[in-house]
Amino acid sequence: MAKMTLEELRKLRNSQKGEMERRDVEGKETHIIVGMGTCGIAAGAKDALDGFLDAIKANDLNDVVVKQTGCMGLCYSEPTVEVKVPGMPDIIYGNVNAAVAKEIVEKHIMHKQMVQDHIQDKPAGDIIK
Amino acid sequence: MAVKNYILVCGGTACESAKGDDIYKSLLKEAEAQGVADDVQIVKTGCFGFCEKGPIVKVLPEQAFYVEVVPEDAKEIIAETVIKGRIVERIQYQPEKGAKGEAFDIDNIEFYQKQYRIVLRNCGLIDPGKIDEYIARDGYAALEKCLFDMKPDDIINELKVSGLRGRGGAGFPTWMKWNFTKQVEADQKYIVCNADEGDPGAYMDRSTLEGDPHSVIEAMMIAGICVGADYGAIYIRAEYPLAIERLEVAMQQARDYGLLGKDILGSGFNFDLEVRLGAGAFVCGEETALLASLEGNRGMPIPKPPFPAVSGLFKEPTVINNVETYANIPAIINKGGEWFSKIGTEGSKGTKVFALTGKIKNSGLVEVPMGTTLREIVFDIGGGISSGKKFKAAQTGGPSGGMITEENLDLPIDFDSLTSIGSMMGSGGLIVMDEDDCIVDVAKFYLDFSVEESCGKCAPCRIGTKKLYEYLDKISKGKGELDDLQKMKDIGAAMKKAALCGLGQTAPNPILSSIDNFYEEYRQHIEDGKCAAGKCKDLVRYEIIADKCIGCTVCARKCPVNCIEGERKKPHIIDQDKCIKCGACYDGCKFDAIIVS
Ligand SMILES: Cc1cc2nc3c(=O)[nH]c(=O)nc-3n(C[C@H](O)[C@H](O)[C@H](O)COP(=O)(O)O)c2cc1C
Ligand code: SF4
Ligand code: SF4
Ligand code: SF4
Ligand code: FES
Numbered sequence: 001m002a003k004m005t006l007e008e009l010r011k012l013r014n015s016q017k018g019e020m021e022r023r024d025v026e027g028k029e030t031h032i033i034v035g036m037g038t039c040g041i042a043a044g045a046k047d048a049l050d051g052f053l054d055a056i057k058a059n060d061l062n063d064v065v066v067k068q069t070g071c072m073g074l075c076y077s078e079p080t081v082e083v084k085v086p087g088m089p090d091i092i093y094g095n096v097n098a099a100v101a102k103e104i105v106e107k108h109i110m111h112k113q114m115v116q117d118h119i120q121d122k123p124a125g126d127i128i129k
Numbered sequence: 130m131a132v133k134n135y136i137l138v139c140g141g142t143a144c145e146s147a148k149g150d151d152i153y154k155s156l157l158k159e160a161e162a163q164g165v166a167d168d169v170q171i172v173k174t175g176c177f178g179f180c181e182k183g184p185i186v187k188v189l190p191e192q193a194f195y196v197e198v199v200p201e202d203a204k205e206i207i208a209e210t211v212i213k214g215r216i217v218e219r220i221q222y223q224p225e226k227g228a229k230g231e232a233f234d235i236d237n238i239e240f241y242q243k244q245y246r247i248v249l250r251n252c253g254l255i256d257p258g259k260i261d262e263y264i265a266r267d268g269y270a271a272l273e274k275c276l277f278d279m280k281p282d283d284i285i286n287e288l289k290v291s292g293l294r295g296r297g298g299a300g301f302p303t304w305m306k307w308n309f310t311k312q313v314e315a316d317q318k319y320i321v322c323n324a325d326e327g328d329p330g331a332y333m334d335r336s337t338l339e340g341d342p343h344s345v346i347e348a349m350m351i352a353g354i355c356v357g358a359d360y361g362a363i364y365i366r367a368e369y370p371l372a373i374e375r376l377e378v379a380m381q382q383a384r385d386y387g388l389l390g391k392d393i394l395g396s397g398f399n400f401d402l403e404v405r406l407g408a409g410a411f412v413c414g415e416e417t418a419l420l421a422s423l424e425g426n427r428g429m430p431i432p433k434p435p436f437p438a439v440s441g442l443f444k445e446p447t448v449i450n451n452v453e454t455y456a457n458i459p460a461i462i463n464k465g466g467e468w469f470s471k472i473g474t475e476g477s478k479g480t481k482v483f484a485l486t487g488k489i490k491n492s493g494l495v496e497v498p499m500g501t502t503l504r505e506i507v508f509d510i511g512g513g514i515s516s517g518k519k520f521k522a523a524q525t526g527g528p529s530g531g532m533i534t535e536e537n538l539d540l541p542i543d544f545d546s547l548t549s550i551g552s553m554m555g556s557g558g559l560i561v562m563d564e565d566d567c568i569v570d571v572a573k574f575y576l577d578f579s580v581e582e583s584c585g586k587c588a589p590c591r592i593g594t595k596k597l598y599e600y601l602d603k604i605s606k607g608k609g610e611l612d613d614l615q616k617m618k619d620i621g622a623a624m625k626k627a628a629l630c631g632l633g634q635t636a637p638n639p640i641l642s643s644i645d646n647f648y649e650e651y652r653q654h655i656e657d658g659k660c661a662a663g664k665c666k667d668l669v670r671y672e673i674i675a676d677k678c679i680g681c682t683v684c685a686r687k688c689p690v691n692c693i694e695g696e697r698k699k700p701h702i703i704d705q706d707k708c709i710k711c712g713a714c715y716d717g718c719k720f721d722a723i724i725v726s
Pocket of ligand 5: 139140175176177178179180181183184185512
């Protein structure tokens with residue numbers, strides 16, 4: 001994209017915000033957000049990421065977006081992953097390896113059943129919302 | 130089948146022993162009995178970090194947060210919360226009000242949470258590799274404001290109202306720094322970000338840069354607008370490759386959008402940035418040494434004044450701030466200084482990010498309002514001591530800080546309270562120690578670090594750190610004298626006065642803060658030749674009690690130096706002269722036949 005003007009920046013922000021809200025309201029897409037800070041990667045976040053991608057492919061799922069983010073702060077339970085499925089509360093899973101990733105896809109995402117023992121608490125509310 | 134509710138039962142080890150499993154089973158039974166088994170899924174989770182009040186049961190989407198739950202509560206939880214959607218007030222957590230400021234109580238955060246994320250507002254939420262996600266979360270909106278709606282004096286004023294103090298350690302008011310630089314007439318001014326982060330155990334700045342690089346870039350631009358600078362540098366240690374990569378990507382994306390470069394958003398303001406790598410010397414985190422290193426010289430501190438704000442990089446006026454200080458600024462501009470000033474304590478506003486490490490169950494990054502107590506951080510957020518043993522002390526401020534004892538667990542933490550008890554905020558490392566840690570050994574570790582990292586320019590620090598280390602070493606070998614304690618105090622006091630930079634001035638803190646609080650422990654080392662924690666190797670003896678030893682030979686096979694002798698089924702013996710005190714035999718013996726003394 002070329003250099004932006006003030007108007008274009010504002011427009012971009014609004015459209016991006018709108019995008020997010022629409023996602024929350026209409027809720028078609030599932031999001032898998034993998035914490036990929038130094039601590040997450042050291043703990044095996046890349047394997048978890050591959051585990052998700054493989055399971056999504058194997059089960060032929062559409063509408064699932066896999067993304068990366070920084071550290072969620074839960075270093076004791078890295079790799080950490082947030083899963084947002086429409087109609088379900090957003091959930092953070094800790095200690096996710098490739099096998100757990102597969103389980104999350106097959107239970108949580110495909111059958112709306114949360115996976116035992118790996119759920120962590122969200123550390124804080126959002127000041128921007 | 131449509132699941133409507135989810136019940137989360139904490140299944141961490143602490144609560145498990147406190148009946149998490151029974152609660153789980155009774156909830157299952159009740160759901161069945163009340164005919165809603167298909168509407169609700171009951172799951173066991175990891176530890177919520179709140180074990181003090183455990184077991185915890187959370188019901189979603191109602192956001193019920195039940196504490197100290199017993200299996201008998203299951204009936205009511207199902208009948209009220211799941212079926213009728215009502216909160217059971219009796220067991221619902223009620224947060225106590227502390228010293229943490231108004232906003233913390235009134236803001237619409239999830240009420241039970243002790244954390245409040247300003248610096249880490251985007252960490253773990255956005256993709257740091259995508260500028261659009263940052264923009265969607267009000268990114269670069271503060272820049273817009275500063276370019277088009279605010280004058281430089283308005284920016285200064287907003288920071289002043291906010292009460293923001295530097296997060297790099299010393300806690301200097303940020304608005305004053307910016308104001309100094311703003312007021313100096315100069316053709317060239319610079320904006321520098323201190324991302325050197327040298328404290329052992331600290332990684333807050335790394336995580337911030339990895340998770341939200343744009344927040345720091347945006348803040349540096351705001352500093353540029355405010356003081357009249359068009360160039361900035363981020364000084365970061367080379368050991369942080371991921372943070373460096375994310376910064377480079379972020380800068381490039383900002384340039385592509387025209388948010389960095391010439392005539393930004395058509396305002397006529399120019400600003401660009403570069404990332405500069407440091408070799409990881411601790412002293413290069415000191416601002417004058419950092420600037421020397423940026424100029425291509427050896428990183429050694431110089432006496433202040435003049436302060437960098439007036440004469441900094443290449444002798445030009447330079448704003449130098451810490452990563453976390455910068456990361457606060459876009460939020461302050463967007464939400465107002467007034468908002469920020471309502472969080473925290475009288476003298477320290479906002480939040481502080483800590484890297485919780487050591488003997489803590491839930492190690493990690495936490496961001497809490499200033500004024501939160503150490504007890505809340507360690508026990509309510511951190512889940513308590515990992516070993517289940519007793520809390521002994523916590524070290525803030527790394528090698529420059531002091532040890533906080535149990536007595537001060539309920540002290541609201543801020544810049545001034547920590548200084549008043551002989552520690553300091555430092556950059557935010559928080560290392561928790563339990564009974565297995567030896568105070569002399571810990572102090573020795575930090576002094577060893579300071580000896581290594583002292584740049585050697587001034588005598589009080591160069592000689593002082595070495596002397597202090599030697600005394601501690603002597604004590605740890607059982608060769609100390611009680612007089613040595615006073616001598617260490619005297620040397621420490623002299624260093625505080627005479628050392629040129631903060632490294633030397635604060636290096637004695639680990640000793641000075643522990644010598645009185647843990648006098649008995651120092652005395653034991655000196656007079657009884659004993660290290661109760663078993664950490665000072667020269668004072669430890671491993672011995673096999675003949676009566677208990679069944680001669681299984683495990684220890685002899687584990688010993689790395691083969692100094693355990695004995696026939697099968699007969700008591701074994703350790704050759705004390707050869708023993709290197711590694712403890713392998715002790716850990717290996719299943720019959721408690723080996724003792725440490
Ligand atoms: C030995 C020593 C090491 C320091 N290391 C750091 C560091 O790693 N990061 C940092 O931001 N400040 C560090 N400081 C503090 C800086 O000198 C300076 O106060 C800080 O960068 C100012 O930024 P602030 O006002 O935003 O806190 C160090 C100071 C000393 C004396
Ligand atoms: S106090 Fe230590 S680190 Fe600082 S200038 Fe003196 S010798 Fe160097
Ligand atoms: S491991 Fe314990 S019981 Fe076995 S030989 Fe060694 S001291 Fe004896
Ligand atoms: S402490 Fe280590 S070196 Fe000493 S006897 Fe035991 S295993 Fe061998
Ligand atoms: S184990 Fe339940 S909150 Fe920690």
